[in-house]
Amino acid sequence: MQTEIDKLAPGGGSLMIAWQLKGKRALLVGGGEVGASRIGHLLGADAHITLLCPEKGLHPTTKDYIAKYPNRIAYYDRRFTGPAELHKMDIVLTAIDSPATSREIVDLCRQAKIPVNAADIPEFCDFYFGAHIRDGPLQIMISSNGNGPRISALMKEKVQASLEGYEGLALSKIGQLRAELKERVPEIGGSLGRKRMKWMSKICNEWPLIDFTLLDSAMIQKLLDEGWEKDRVPTFTEVCSKPRPLGVEDSSKGHRFGSNILIPIAHFVAGAALMAAVILARRR
């Protein structure tokens, strides 16, 4: 029988993590189509990129990136030359056609203890990429663990369709609230750190997500004065310094009403109307 622990730890998977690259150095070998997508991921994580690729191998998107981010991408019009390229690198990605060269780079990275990914060669990789959704501070990754990358891409579309579109904005406002709270209570960890986390968690549970999108600096201060300082969660209307814009009035209930009730009602009414028309027509 499968126990709770078996379900928790089925094995055969990966450790799904959000790697921090702000101010870190990334070496990318290869600037073709896959290389261009890697640059997008690396820039999104604020890495400093060194790109090695003969100019004729550059994808148009890669060229756009190089032109647009000269301070973020150091581009060299040549192939990988040897171990010295790895000096001070924090992460290495290969996106080239030669498995032999990828193997060579991967072996050098292992010796230097630098995490490495070789595109299309899972056997060589310390980590895999997956299908990726980004909306401001929100990031979602879908991995098939190499079983079906195309399925991950199809599932990404489905997950994306299940989002409302304001999650990223709401999260960035929650991040501002958290940052302001940390200004007031700068303790790292410990009992105050835990209390801070619990209060943040509580307001996230009680407020509909869409309400956070309307927070401004004044409201955040009021929320901390009336909420954190008094160890409670104020309602949105308590801290709201301006009327809610039309269409947001009903907050999440509005959305639920829209998708779950209105459409069935419309179908019900359409059915009723058609039946009425049929019966009344027969009566004449």
Place this chain on the structure above:
Amino acid sequence: MQTEIDKLAPGGGSLMIAWQLKGKRALLVGGGEVGASRIGHLLGADAHITLLCPEKGLHPTTKDYIAKYPNRIAYYDRRFTGPAELHKMDIVLTAIDSPATSREIVDLCRQAKIPVNAADIPEFCDFYFGAHIRDGPLQIMISSNGNGPRISALMKEKVQASLEGYEGLALSKIGQLRAELKERVPEIGGSLGRKRMKWMSKICNEWPLIDFTLLDSAMIQKLLDEGWEKDRVPTFTEVCSKPRPLGVEDSSKGHRFGSNILIPIAHFVAGAALMAAVILARRR
């Protein structure tokens, strides 16, 4: 104006990756509630775990893990003692109440170039965890980049609800198909590797996901004989050696029919029936 590249590379995020830990060594310092959840993640990724925690600090779930996986978890009833603990470790996680000890461990890891995560102290982390969904080979991670972990947890429920429930099984069958194809065409990378990827991608595009759940070994061989060898994608009925079980007959169309058409029809019919009843009642 925001260009396509700005949307691709907005900065401020993480590199979302699926870290490979099969056969690797992980040091976990702390076995409380957070520690127990870390063990789940590490076992799910097939890591060998060394756990340091005074016995009185063990969460009941941690105790269950230690009892159930004696060959996967080496448990020591003590605190972290110093740099020697990091010997041969590939990844280190702390889940303890003392930020000072976490800081000490993190500094040692940085010197030794070992990736490290300190629970609840994002400032110390090389990587973050997020809300996590697992179904066989399918893994989905939702990260708020530290802005609102509780929101990630709420979004996880939503994403989970958007899944059908057979994605993991379908993906594992696709993985079997891919493995059998690699037996026939073992080339790593190169033009044959690309052709293999394209064919896999094509069948994933053309077959409804649920059909893959019905694949068995004989069907996989037939699919490769009639498909890969002839550079085409056979239909499901061409390779199916047994009748589809009832309820799967219509494959993905069946599902779409179920959720998108049947419910509106039901509401339409209900509306029509009610109106008929009302009108007919008035006629009597």
